[in-house]
Amino acid sequence: MAAEIHSRPQSSRPVLLNKIEGHSDSVNAAVLIPKEDGVITVSEDRTIRVWLKRDSGQYWPSIYHTVSSPCSCMSYHHDSRRIFIGQDNGAVVVSVTVSPPRGLILCVCVCVCVCAAHQNRVSDLIFSLESQWVISTGHDKSISWMSTQSGSMLGRHSFGSWASCLQYDNDTQHAFVGDYSGQITLLKLEEQTCSVITTLKGHAGSVSALYWDPVQRWLFSGASDHSVIMWDIGGRQGRSLLLQGHHEKVQALWYLPLTHQLLSCSADGGITVWNMETTREEAPQWLDSDSCQKCAQPFFWNIKQMWDSKTLGLRQHHCRKCGKAICGKCSSKRSTYPIMGFEFQVRVCDDCYDTIKEEDRTPLATFHEGKHNIAHMDMDPSRGLMVTCGSDRVVKVTHTFVLYINRSHCLEHHFQNSACLTFHFSLCPMKQIISALIFNMSSLTSSLNNLRQNNIK
Structure with a gap:
């Protein structure tokens, strides 16, 4: 069922400790059990499995529970041993894991209730102990919240496109919902109603991952445009930082306050560790113009200037450093600029290229390979463990490096x-x-x- 790779870390890179195999379809979520050597997984094969580490060092399923529909997402509350599962048919299943009287091994999974929360696939869900709510989003373009005490549905709010991911602030009862249009909606949830506070716009593709840090009051979002954005919600200045360090869709995020590092995982298995302690600059907004703001040559839609100057129109580009609209001849060079989040080479105008010093190109992120498709990621920072899963049906338990790098x-x-x-x-x-x-x-x-x-x- 599982193979032990390494018993302890040997380098500053992530070290694969165990590889868990056994699911017959994509694994959509995997979480680490706190204070125990265990992993809970849910899959498209309609199974909920609790894997515990044996004396041999391998993980074996101690619970194998089948539900009526493919499992799309999961939330686990350790103190009450409750597992909340979102399903492809729109239902939310609440299950309880029961331990034997003597021992730590979980052996029984009891289904407590099933609630028809959505009319289509559940994309994400969160359990709030303070509110005793289960908040969920779905492909029926809605967010819903239900009471775990009464089992009744409390409220629902609809969006213009599929709701794809969710985060929740317990203190203020604010929910952050990312959708397929690239927007993030901030809502204030109440017992029977909700109100839209604001909408965050910045991604050019569907939002696929969110992470909320309640201490700094930072919201991190990842999207199919390969980028990560940090939204400074607590600063109330509209400040946001763009981070570009992936080649594929960003599907998982995790922020570590102790080391001021952000981990982001993408569909191609890339793991990027961002240094969030350094001072960063906001990327400029792209300017609009009918002609190049450097050489004044017309762009191809500027018919009047093309006719007057008897020249062909040029294609419009933008400098990532200053945001000006420029032509290809005025932006012939490429450069990284990590202080603005550009870890890969991007287009800059020739004038800005000359102002970038060599020390400005020093990377502010490190890049690693998970070596499998990563659809979901969970961490236990106290033990330095990370678990990832994806469409390759493999679950990997990794010893992370971020907590002991520069310790x-x-x-x-x-x-x-x-x-x-x-x-x-x-x-x-x-x-x-x-x-x-x-x-x-x-x-x-x-x-x-x-x-x-x-x-x-």
Whole structure:
């Protein structure tokens, strides 16, 4: 069922620990079970499976439960052991996993209720413990929310296109819904009604992934246009940052506050780690013009200027650095510009190219290969684990590198900026918690030196 690849990380790159196989169709979601060596998967083959790691180091299914329709998405709440599954027929299934009296192995999956939440495939769903709601989006162009206490449907809101992904803020009861038109709608959900707060527009393709960080109040979105956008919701200034570092549709996102890193996964298996601690610049809006804003040559739709100047019209392009409308002759060079999120070479005008220094081309992201189609990703930062799944029917458990890359720098940063406080650092390679009580700057230095001397790995 599963193959053990490595028992512990050997390098700073992601290390494949286990590869789980056994599904007969695409695996649409996989989540790690907190505090246990387990993975829950749902698939197009209509099965819900709980895989637990055995003494041999391999994962074997401890629960194999079949439902009536293909499973499209999942949300898992560990404390109550509840699994919420969205199905292709529009239903939301609530199941409970039951443990034996003695032992940690999950052995029984009991279906509690089935709710007809949508009239078409459920694309995403989230369980809110504070509200006791299950919020879901579907291909029937709607978002719905139901009470887990009464099992009744509380409300529904329709959009102009398929709703593809969802995030929810528990404190403010705001929902973020991405759709196939490339828009993200911000809604305020209430018991029986909802109100549209605003609509975010920036993607040129369908929005396929969302991630909400409630602390920084940042919303990250990934789309089929191969780009990621960070929306600064908390700043209330309309600020957004464009990140381009994929060759295919971005399908999974995860932000790590401790290291200020964003992980994005794409359909071709690419995994990009973005440094979000550095100061970045917003990409400019593209300007409109009937002629090149550098050489004044007309574009091909400017019939009057073409007739007056007796010249053929040119094709319009845009400089990614200044946003001006330019012709091909005035933008003959290409360059990366990571500070604006352009990790790959893009078109810039000749004037802007001359202003870009070599240090401006220093990458602010690292690129890795998941080596399989990634449709969904889940992480357990406390253990440094990541699980990915996709249409190749394979689930991969990987030891991530982001929590122990530059670990001494991260620890030093937290120690130097803290006094008279207790902090807990989760060091995943050791699988233990180091607690430090800091009273003054001298103890800060000694604590940091002790950590370095112990050569924590």
